[in-house]
Amino acid sequence: MDDLLARQRRRESSARTYPRRLPVALASGRGAVVTDTAGREYLDCLSGAGALALGHHHPIVVEALERTLRDAVPLSTLDLTTPVRDAFVEQLFGVLPAHLRDGCIQFCGPSGADAVEAAVKLVRTATGRDGMVAFAGGYHGMTHGALALTGDLGAKRALGSLGMDVQHLPFPTAVRCPFGVGGDVGAQLCARSVRALLEDDHSGVLPPAGVIVEPVQGEGGVHPMPPAFAAELRAATRRAGVPLIADEVQTGVGRAGALWASDALGLEPDVLVLSKAIGGGLPLAVVVYRRELDLWKPGAHAGTFRGNQLAMAAGEATLRYVVSEDLPARAATLGTRLMAALRASAGDDVAVADVRGAGLMVGVELVDPSVTDGDGVPVPDGDLAGRVQRSMLEGGVLAERGGRGDAVVRFLPPLVVSEAQVDTIASVFGTALRAARRAG
Numbered sequence: 001m002d003d004l005l006a007r008q009r010r011r012e013s014s015a016r017t018y019p020r021r022l023p024v025a026l027a028s029g030r031g032a033v034v035t036d037t038a039g040r041e042y043l044d045c046l047s048g049a050g051a052l053a054l055g056h057h058h059p060i061v062v063e064a065l066e067r068t069l070r071d072a073v074p075l076s077t078l079d080l081t082t083p084v085r086d087a088f089v090e091q092l093f094g095v096l097p098a099h100l101r102d103g104c105i106q107f108c109g110p111s112g113a114d115a116v117e118a119a120v121k122l123v124r125t126a127t128g129r130d131g132m133v134a135f136a137g138g139y140h141g142m143t144h145g146a147l148a149l150t151g152d153l154g155a156k157r158a159l160g161s162l163g164m165d166v167q168h169l170p171f172p173t174a175v176r177c178p179f180g181v182g183g184d185v186g187a188q189l190c191a192r193s194v195r196a197l198l199e200d201d202h203s204g205v206l207p208p209a210g211v212i213v214e215p216v217q218g219e220g221g222v223h224p225m226p227p228a229f230a231a232e233l234r235a236a237t238r239r240a241g242v243p244l245i246a247d248e249v250q251t252g253v254g255r256a257g258a259l260w261a262s263d264a265l266g267l268e269p270d271v272l273v274l275s276k277a278i279g280g281g282l283p284l285a286v287v288v289y290r291r292e293l294d295l296w297k298p299g300a301h302a303g304t305f306r307g308n309q310l311a312m313a314a315g316e317a318t319l320r321y322v323v324s325e326d327l328p329a330r331a332a333t334l335g336t337r338l339m340a341a342l343r344a345s346a347g348d349d350v351a352v353a354d355v356r357g358a359g360l361m362v363g364v365e366l367v368d369p370s371v372t373d374g375d376g377v378p379v380p381d382g383d384l385a386g387r388v389q390r391s392m393l394e395g396g397v398l399a400e401r402g403g404r405g406d407a408v409v410r411f412l413p414p415l416v417v418s419e420a421q422v423d424t425i426a427s428v429f430g431t432a433l434r435a436a437r438r439a440g
Contacts, residue, residue: 021400043417053281068309087312104288130165135213140212140247144163145164216251234267252274259328280311337422366380
């Protein structure tokens with residue numbers, strides 16, 4: 001075992017995650033490729049969980065960081081303004097969805113989870129209400145409040161009550177529809193559940209402070225929100241006077257084939273939660289929201305590292321480059337190519353239940369066709385997905401898993417990935433799937 005891996009295993013906590021599935025020690029990276037300490041190269045389909053929109057050491061980002069260091073900009077300024085901060089804010093507001101361009105921004109602690117916490121505090125302050133509505137399968141972070149909003153029970157079982165009144169509603173999915181019907185009908189029924197909770201005075205649920213949703217569920221298994229459901233959700237929250245929060249921590253900055261996935265859906269959220277790629281690969285998180293919600297008091301949300309100047313410089317450069325090079329459209333095209341290539345590579349293997357995604361946010365759901373649930377749908381096969389992941393690592397591709405039973409193999413390559421690299425990723429997946437099936 002590599003000395004770095006051995007020391008990590010000995011010294012880091014049992015809460016570590018990625019090294020358990022991907023036992024590599026990384027030494028360098030360039031674009032969509034990383035190299036380990038033994039000199040072996042891998043195509044990176046993790047991208048820092050989507051944080052590296054431009055991949056590793058993109059010249060635009062490197063130049064922005066070097067310039068900031070050369071200019072001796074104070075590296076951490078709390079919420080004191082600087083030219084770097086102003087440039088980031090101006091760049092961001094220049095490309096926000098139109099309905100938020102006269103809104104407000106709050107810099108948070110440098111994680112998506114902290115930005116989610118801020119968004120919840122914002123809507124609770126603005127409405128004077130307590131409860132929240134979230135969706136099954138959603139993922140919003142690992143702090144207490146964000147975890148309360150998250151659908152996955154795995155991280156919750158050891159903790160008991162998380163101290164927030166949250167109602168979880170069904171989210172429309174192509175496989176394992178919560179109503180057992182799928183398609184447009186399943187999406188309509190999910191929308192109906194939203195209307196019933198928000199509009200029925202006998203629903204048993206007090207009017208919530210807000211509704212939070214991901215335009216594409218990521219960790220939950222890569223489930224894009226159907227446009228018709230988005231329209232019903234927005235209409236229902238407006239009628240009920242409930243602020244709608246879009247968690248675009250992972251989908252933002254072009255990942256899902258549009259600069260903002262919620263904008264492409266016409267969701268028009270009242271609050272937009274951003275992190276990951278917004279900092280150009282460095283820690284940064286913000287919430288942007290309609291000005292009429294700006295009712296909290298000074299200091300209502302704070303954090304020592306909300307003035308990360310290197311992240312703002314990298315984020316401004318990344319945003320500018322993503323827009324000028326139209327990388328969201330490129331992500332949409334390459335995502336379609338990747339999904340088609342994955343389907344072709346898998347062939348007619350019955351263990352592949354679905355290949356789905358939006359832009360370069362793609363998932364392949366693997367199942368055990370010999371065992372079905374109560375609706376006759378094959379059950380998730382996390383063991384097979386684990387074998388595929390390990391075989392892909394041997395083939396030179398880093399990929400993650402998520403979704404029900406950890407049975408969805410996830411692909412989040414940088415937006416600068418090449419067509420040839422996309423084809424290689426799909427080819428390695430197909431080879432890994434066949435090897436994993438033989439091994440099983």
